Amino acid sequence: MATNASAIDSKNAAPITVAYEHPWVVRVAHWLNAVAVFVLIGSGLQVFRAFPSFGPKIPQKNFIDIPKLIALGGWLGGALQWHFTFMWIFIGSGLMYVIYQLATGHWRQVLFLPRDIKGVWPMARHYFLFGPKPASAAAYNPLQKLAYTSTIFFGAMSMLTGLVMYKPAQFWWLAWPMGGYHFARIWHFISMCGFVAFIPGHLIMVLLHGWNNFYSMITGWKRDPEYLD
Amino acid sequence: MSEEHSEEPQSKHEGEQDTPQEGDRQASPAEEASAREEDAQEQPVAPRAARRAGPAGEEVRDVTPRERKRMNRRELLKLVPVIAIGAFAIPKLQEPLLMQGLHFSDWASGKLFGRHRLAQTFRNNDVVPFQRFPYNYYDVADPEVDLDKWTLTVEGRVQRPGDYKLEQIQAFPKVVQNTRHVCVEGWDVIGNFGGTRASEFLRWIGADTGARFLEVECVDEYYESIDMATVLHPQTLFCYEMYGNPLDRGHGAPLRLQMPTKLGYKQAKYLDTIRVTNVLQADKRGYWEDQGYSWYGGL
Missing domain, CATH: 3.90.420.10 (Oxidoreductase, molybdopterin-binding domain)
Incomplete structure (x- = not known):
């Protein structure tokens, strides 16, 4: 790797330690998915505006009034176009990520398992109540694992509940474990709420960890990774 | 920082074998240490063949700023597939693209x-x-x-x-x-x-x-x-x-x-x-x- 040119370079500049934190597949999946999630939430809310209820049409009891400002697509047909286009990007990038994690074994770093439960509270205390930072040699702390794993859970949930709503005649049996066809719409909404809960926390943590950390999700390389101090 | 590199025999990365520092390894620990001291006094530390890894096995390298720029640029280019969906933000392309999405969904629906x-x-x-x-x-x-x-x-x-x-x-x-x-x-x-x-x-x-x-x-x-x-x-x-x-x-x-x-x-x-x-x-x-x-x- 070290070429002559870099050897000459190095006479004049201090070397920089970088770690390849996020492989290409993960970065592409992350950013495609990030865009898709926003489009799907916005257009989903516009779809919901067409019938803002989980009950019957007659009599109709509206559950919530979604402001047009946060809805995408302008009208039901337009919103469905966004939804039916970006659902493929969402599912595609999600599967791409999950398959990659399984194939490389990286899922071990990030999947939240029962043994991580005990580490959640100390980490939450550190983040929210300024408690001591729990020592950890792992790539992700238990709270991170919980957050990231929950997005996979909500992603799978939104995909399956969406499938039941989209194709109930073909997959009506899939509605059964959800509690029936009408619950698919409720679970779909709840999975959206899961993403809405995840995103602010995620963005705040990204802000707190600064440009260097953020940049590593773009180029993969992180400068002076904290675990090498 | 510099103490670690002599204790890392298990590298996954080839291609680092031919770095100038490889020769240093054959030197005795004493020689090596003195060489390093000289380095530290007279000039910045030369890039070492880093053989460390992150907690998830992340590849770690010591690179010059120029190398880092080049690596970052290369990785940035590989994100073109993401930038491609920016086409949805272009008013002229938006409707045709969404219609393509709708048609694809209809095609898939027919298959299902x-x-x-x-x-x-x-x-x-x-x-x-x-x-x-x-x-x-x-x-x-x-x-x-x-x-x-x-x-x-x-x-x-x-x-x-x-x-x-x-x-x-x-x-x-x-x-x-x-x-x-x-x-x-x-x-x-x-x-x-x-x-x-x-x-x-x-x-x-x-x-x-x-x-x-x-x-x-x-x-x-x-x-x-x-x-x-x-x-x-x-x-x-x-x-x-x-x-x-x-x-x-x-x-x-x-x-x-x-x-x-x-x-x-x-x-x-x-x-x-x-x-x-x-x-x-x-x-x-x-x-x-x-x-x-x-x-x-x-x-």
Whole structure:
């Protein structure tokens, strides 16, 4: 790797330690998915505006009034176009990520398992109540694992509940474990709420960890990774 | 920082073997240490062949700023697939791209459709009371069809085109089914429907069932087109009854389409003309479809 040119370079500049934190597949999946999630939430809310209820049409009891400002697509047909286009990007990038994690074994770093439960509270205390930072040699702390794993859970949930709503005649049996066809719409909404809960926390943590950390999700390389101090 | 590198024999990365520092390793620890001290005093530390890894086995390198820039640039270029979806933000491209997405979804929907797979049917107890089955119309609730003079006009790829009376359509065995009527808006009702299997009537009039579409025109100037696979589905009815009574004027008297494998807007009411065809007219695919809803509209 070290070429002559870099050897000459190095006479004049201090070397920089970088770690390849996020492989290409993960970065592409992350950013495609990030865009898709926003489009799907916005257009989903516009779809919901067409019938803002989980009950019957007659009599109709509206559950919530979604402001047009946060809805995408302008009208039901337009919103469905966004939804039916970006659902493929969402599912595609999600599967791409999950398959990659399984194939490389990286899922071990990030999947939240029962043994991580005990580490959640100390980490939450550190983040929210300024408690001591729990020592950890792992790539992700238990709270991170919980957050990231929950997005996979909500992603799978939104995909399956969406499938039941989209194709109930073909997959009506899939509605059964959800509690029936009408619950698919409720679970779909709840999975959206899961993403809405995840995103602010995620963005705040990204802000707190600064440009260097953020940049590593773009180029993969992180400068002076904290675990090498 | 510099103490670690001599203790890292297990590298996963080749290609670092030929770095200038490799030679240093063969030197005795004492020599090496003194060499390092000199380095530290006289010039910045030369890039070492880093053989460390992150907690998840991340590759770690010591690079010059120039190398780092080059690595970052290379990785940045590889994110082009992400930037590509920025095309959706370009007004001129947005609509065509979304239509492509919709068409792809329709194509996939056609693949998911099972010709012999039946939509769920329900017990009479699950059927919503007739009063709570919504009247949905796009223009007028009652287009004032003259029920006495009404006929169904049959055109296109059929051996026996012409005008058919309601009695001729009702001459077939009546199929009665409790199925879910799903509106694109998000609500649904389970209703009771009775009628003639579309496939039976079409075969009787000698329709080319190998054709691709059935076009439908309505008295209220609503129009629709349905893929032939769905038309021939055993639950697709030319429906003339709801809840055991003749269709009322609000629900499409005297004849409507009823397809539990399609969304509500495909279930055209007040049928006037049906046409078996292989070609759809560009702006006559369906009243709502021409405004941007899914053409397939399958459930």
